[in-house]
Amino acid sequence: MADAQLEEVVTDPTAPEPGDPAGSRGKVDFTGVRWGSVEWTLLCMLYLRSCESRLDRPILGDHFAAHDVARIEYDWERVHRAVRPAINQFGVALRGAQFDVLITDYMTGHPDATVLHLGCGLHSRAMRLTVPPAVKWFDVDFPQVIALRRQLYPESGNYRMIGSSITDRGWLDQLPVGGPVLIVAEGVLMYLTPEEVKSLLHRLLDRFDIGELLADLLSPWGPRLSRSGIIKWGTRDGGEITRWDNRLHLIGDRSVIAGFEKIPLRGPRLLYRMQRAIPAARNYDRLFRYAF
Template identity: 50%
Template sequence: MNGAKVDVRKVAGEGVTWTLLATLYLRAWESRLPEPILGDRYAAGAVERIDYDFAALRRRIRPASNQFLVALRARQLDDWSRAFLARHPNAVVLQLGCGMDSRMLRLDPLGKLRWFDVDVPHVIELRRRIYPERGRYTMVGASVTDDGWLEAIPADRPVLVVAEGVLPYLTADEVRTLLARLTGHFTAGGELVFDASAPWVARVAEDFRWAPRDAREIERWIPGLTCADATPFTTHHRRIPVRRYRALYRLIHAVPALRNAYREFRFTF
C-alpha cells in the first residue's frame, strides 16, 4: 500500500472505541489462516492503512484464541445476509454500528446494492479515509438512537438490517425504540440480523447494557418481528481450522448455558 497511513487519533479523536479496531484486527488476523472461516482480506488491507498501536491491541485481545468468535459471528451474519440478498436482489442494506467492517465489500464487491452503513460521526470520519464512498454505497454519520437519519433510507423495497457487535452497547429502551422505528419505517418488510449476549454475560462484561433473555422478549416488544433463527456462537465449531480451538468450542457447545452465552439472531418482519 502506498501513501500515508491514516492516524486514528488525528482523524477520529481520542474517543474512537478500541472495540471496532479489535474486531477489525481479529478478522484481519483470521484472514491469514490457511483455511479461514471468514477470510476477510479487506480487513487485512484496512489494518495496513491505519496508524494505531496494534501491538498493544494485540496483547490485549489475544487474537490466536479470540479470532474464532469474531469470524464465526461475522460468517453467520454474512451467510444469512447472502441468502436474503439472493432472494431479494433489489433489497436495500442498512448496517448499524458498522465500525471498520468491510461487509459491503465481502457481500457486494461490485457495488450493485443500495447499501447504507451507519456509525457515530467520528467513526464515519475515520471510515471515509479507509473505505471511499462509491456509487450506490453511502456512509451515514449519526447515532442509531438519533431521530432523522432513517428518513433518508429508501423504504419502498425489502430491507436487510445488519447490526453486528452494536446492540449490546445500547440500553434496552434504546434497542426497543430503534427496532420499533425500523419496522415502522421499512413498510416493504425484510430481515434483521444481529448478535447479542445472554444476560449473565452482560452482568460481567464491562460495557454491555442490553442482553435479551430470549427471542420471545423481542417479539413481545415488537409484534411485527418474528424470530427465524437464534444460533449459538459455537454452532459451526467444525469450521474452526485449528484442532485445539475446535475441540474447545465443541465442549462449550455441549453445555447449553455456555453455548447460549452469545447468539446470532435472525428476525423477519
C-alpha cells in the same frame, strides 16, 4: 504454520500481504485514537479479523481487514497483547461468517433491497461481499467512527455512510421508505438499553414495511459479566423483541459459535468444543433472524 503467520502480524503489522493493493493506497494515521475508546474497540475487532484472514484455512477470510491493518498507523503490537488473537479471532470469524451467509442469501433473493448495517464499525462487508448492482447499502455508526471509515473506504454508486448514533431519530430521514430491507445488527443491540432497542425497532418498522432483521443477542449473563457496565441488555430468548413489536416474527436462531469444527487449529478448536458443550456458554451469544 498458522502460529508463524500470526507472529508475522505482530513483528511487522504494517506489511501488506503479497499482492495487497493497500500498499499503493497510502498510509492513514490513526495514532490519535484513544486507548479504550469506542473507536479503539473497533480497531481491535479489525485486528482480529486481520489475524484470522492470514491463516491457511480461514473461516471468514476478511482480507480487506489485513489490507486495512497494513495501511493504518497504530500501535498494533499493543493491540495484539490486549486482544489475544490466538483464541479470540475465531469467535469474531464464526459470528461474522454466519452473518455473511444470511446477508448474501437475502440479497440473492432480493437484488433490489436496501441493506441497513447498524453499528458497522470498520467492517468491510459492503466491499467484501458480492452486492447486486441495484442493492442500496447504508453503513451507520457514530460520526467519529464514520470519519475513520472515510479514510479507508469511499462512497460510490449505491453505497453510503451515515454518521449518527443509531438511537438518534434524524438519520432515518436519509433512508428510502418501504422495502424490502435487510437490517443488520452485529454486536450492537446489547450496548443499548431495552427502551432504546424498543424505540429503535419501532422506528425502523414504521419506516420499512417488509424485510428481515439479523441481530445477535446476549443472554442475561451479558450485563452481569460486564464490569464496566457497557453491556446494557441481555435477553432469555429471541422472542422477547417480538413481544415488544408484533410485526416481528422469529424465523431462525443459532449459537454464534456454530461451525466451530471449521477452526483450523487444534487447541482453539478444542476450547470452542468445550464451550459448545456447556449450555450457558453455548447460548451466551445467539444470532436471531426475524421477518416483518
